Amino acid sequence: MYEKYLGVIDSRADLFCGVSDALWDHPEAAYKEYFASDLITKTLEENGFTVVRGLSDIPTSFTATYGSGKPHFGILAEYDALEGMSQVGESTKRESIPGKDCGHGCGHNLFAGGSLAAAFAVKAYIEETGRGSVTLFGCPAEEGGGGKIYMARDGLFADIDSVVSWHPERMNMVRTRPALATRHVEYSFVGTASHAGANPQAGRSALDAVELMNVGANFLREHMDLSCRIHYAILDAGGDAPNMVQSHAKVLYYVRATDSVSAQALTERVNKIAQGAALMTETEVSINVLSGYANLITIPTLQATANEAMHDIPLPVPTEEELAFAAEIQKTIELSEEDRAKPMLADTVLDPVPPKPHGGSTDTADVSWCTPTVQMHVANWAVGTPGHSWQSVSQSKWSFAKRMMLWAGKAVAGTIMRLMENPELVEAAKREHAEKTKAGYMCAIPAGAKPNIPPRP
Numbered sequence: 079m080y081e082k083y084l085g086v087i088d089s090r091a092d093l094f095c096g097v098s099d100a101l102w103d104h105p106e107a108a109y110k111e112y113f114a115s116d117l118i119t120k121t122l123e124e125n126g127f128t129v130v131r132g133l134s135d136i137p138t139s140f141t142a143t144y145g146s147g148k149p150h151f152g153i154l155a156e157y158d159a160l161e162g163m164s165q166v167g168e169s170t171k172r173e174s175i176p177g178k179d180c181g182h183g184c185g186h187n188l189f190a191g192g193s194l195a196a197a198f199a200v201k202a203y204i205e206e207t208g209r210g211s212v213t214l215f216g217c218p219a220e221e222g223g224g225g226k227i228y229m230a231r232d233g234l235f236a237d238i239d240s241v242v243s244w245h246p247e248r249m250n251m252v253r254t255r256p257a258l259a260t261r262h263v264e265y266s267f268v269g270t271a272s273h274a275g276a277n278p279q280a281g282r283s284a285l286d287a288v289e290l291m292n293v294g295a296n297f298l299r300e301h302m303d304l305s306c307r308i309h310y311a312i313l314d315a316g317g318d319a320p321n322m323v324q325s326h327a328k329v330l331y332y333v334r335a336t337d338s339v340s341a342q343a344l345t346e347r348v349n350k351i352a353q354g355a356a357l358m359t360e361t362e363v364s365i366n367v368l369s370g371y372a373n374l375i376t377i378p379t380l381q382a383t384a385n386e387a388m389h390d391i392p393l394p395v396p397t398e399e400e401l402a403f404a405a406e407i408q409k410t411i412e413l414s415e416e417d418r419a420k421p422m423l424a425d426t427v428l429d430p431v432p433p434k435p436h437g438g439s440t441d442t443a444d445v446s447w448c449t450p451t452v453q454m455h456v457a458n459w460a461v462g463t464p465g466h467s468w469q470s471v472s473q474s475k476w477s478f479a480k481r482m483m484l485w486a487g488k489a490v491a492g493t494i495m496r497l498m499e500n501p502e503l504v505e506a507a508k509r510e511h512a513e514k515t516k517a518g519y520m521c522a523i524p525a526g527a528k529p530n531i532p533p534r535p
């Protein structure tokens with residue numbers, strides 16, 4: 079079905095693969111994605127989309143719209159890379175690129191290229207049928223910065239009937255995996271410096287406060303729901319001189335729970351521990367909520383529609399060399415014999431599995447509270463490839479990953495075309511969404527708070 083429109087993705091494959099490769103060649107970390115944002119928006123503008131840049135005070139965010147009126151569908155694109163992940167592309171061994179720090183360990187170059195392709199195919203459909211509109215949302219800083227949270231808080235998805243998205247993975251399957259709500263909170267302690275040998279009684283240690291806070295949080299684990307998670311990293315230990323009472327120290331916490339209300343409640347308990355640590359050490363603590371994501375809302379009607387679209391599109395077949403490459407990559411990963419027997423899972427679309435508990439979080443969850451949202455996983459990488467690894471950076475430049483990226487674009491576009499033609503599906507998705515979001519969207523970011531954007535390089 080819809081071959082005529084999906085064919086646009088094949089006829090312009092060089093354009094989409096070129097964008098993906100260019101992003102891979104110029105990896106940029108969260109909120110620094112100027113090259114990516116410029117290239118993608120220029121490509122969209124040259125092809126008849128109306129582009130708006132710099133939404134939610136984020137210079138590298140954008141929307142690109144084609145068509146007008148309802149139904150109005152959204153597609154997400156991410157394009158940030160990871161620091162410290164420099165790696166040679168299409169290589170089967172760990173080797174960084176001299177002079178480069180970032181790398182596309184989450185495959186967001188493919189994510190952007192595939193979503194761009196999907197937008198082009200939906201545009202072809204709208205041109206011919208005159209139906210509705212489509213917006214590609216350029217979403218910066220998925221890796222930690224949570225660009226979509228600001229966009230969700232500012233109502234950018236409010237007018238959208240459904241959002242259809244995807245992400246590089248190791249298999250083809252509609253996402254059923256949940257994502258936990260999270261709060262990212264920075265605790266900064268300030269004490270009094272003194273000579274630790276000569277005048278310890280005058281000192282009040284901020285580092286002691288951080289240590290006591292962490293002890294308290296570790297005791298809290300026994301008295302919280304099993305589904306919750308608490309992680310911390312000490313960002314500032316106060317200095318490197320043991321003979322000094324440290325007057326400043328900082329610790330960053332991620333507090334996760336199955337929904338935003340529980341994440342907020344658990345964060346308030348962690349806040350009390352921080353205040354207790356400050357009281358014990360006679361230091362001062364300031365508590366700063368940096369970011370936080372909602373839990374993911376899944377919509378069965380959209381999952382079924384996306385599953386049907388995925389089953390309908392012929393899958394690309396890897397060449398012998400591509401299979402051999404995937405098998406070589408697998409040799410660098412600890413795997414079960416069963417997984418090693420099958421380097422790629424690209425030849426099939428798996429039926430969605432019932433959701434199992436999962437400890438991760440994503441800012442797509444905030445979009446899912448604003449409008450019915452579905453995500454697909456697509457087999458761009460060899461079976462067993464860990465996310466955020468040198469192996470995933472290497473494979474995100476790979477010939478077969480790009481063919482799967484084009485397939486992902488067709489799956490996203492095919493889902494939207496089905497929804498365009500079957501308004502009852504869109505209405506059913508809205509009813510499911512209304513039922514599941516009765517509690518109301520609770521954004522972790524207060525109104526008016528701005529993302530922490532580094533200066534343009």
Ligand SMILES: [Zn+2]
Binds near residue numbers: 183184221465466
């Ligand atoms: Zn990632």
Ligand SMILES: [Zn+2]
Binds near residue numbers: 184185186220245
């Ligand atoms: Zn990602």
